[in-house]
Amino acid sequence: MARQTIHTDRAPQAIGTYSQAVRAGDTVYLSGQIPLDPSTMELVDGGMEAQITRVFDNLAAVAEAAGGSLADVVKLNVFLTDLGDFPLVNEVMARYFSEPYPARAAIGVAALPKGARVEMDAVMILG
Secondary structure, eight states, X not given: OOEEEEOOTTSOOOSXXXXXXXXXXXXXXXXXXXXXXXXXXXXXXXXXXXHHHHHHHHHHHHHHHTTOOGGGEEEEEEEESOGGGHHHHHHHHHHHOOSSOOEEEEEEOXXXXXXXXXXXXXXXXXX
């Protein structure tokens, strides 16, 4: 099966040895996104809601570069430094997704890159 790497300037550039996403057949694996502004590569200002929104915007940009959208996401993993922020994730997620919702996991972690409070990755099916 051929693999294709996905790249867009509308999402933060990879910080390290990974691709923004990789397509294998009809499946696209979207790398973890933290709330970096793609133009500055700095964390967004404005608190947790702004961080969650930026993560979804980044994921959406990569999904679109791969030929899909967030509507094609079948699995979403959410990593939070404070699981108390999970209700806010649900609130913001409702602006980006409609039923049927993707399968999802929420994981509490001690720390994330660059001091982010949230990171998400996803699996998308096209076609």
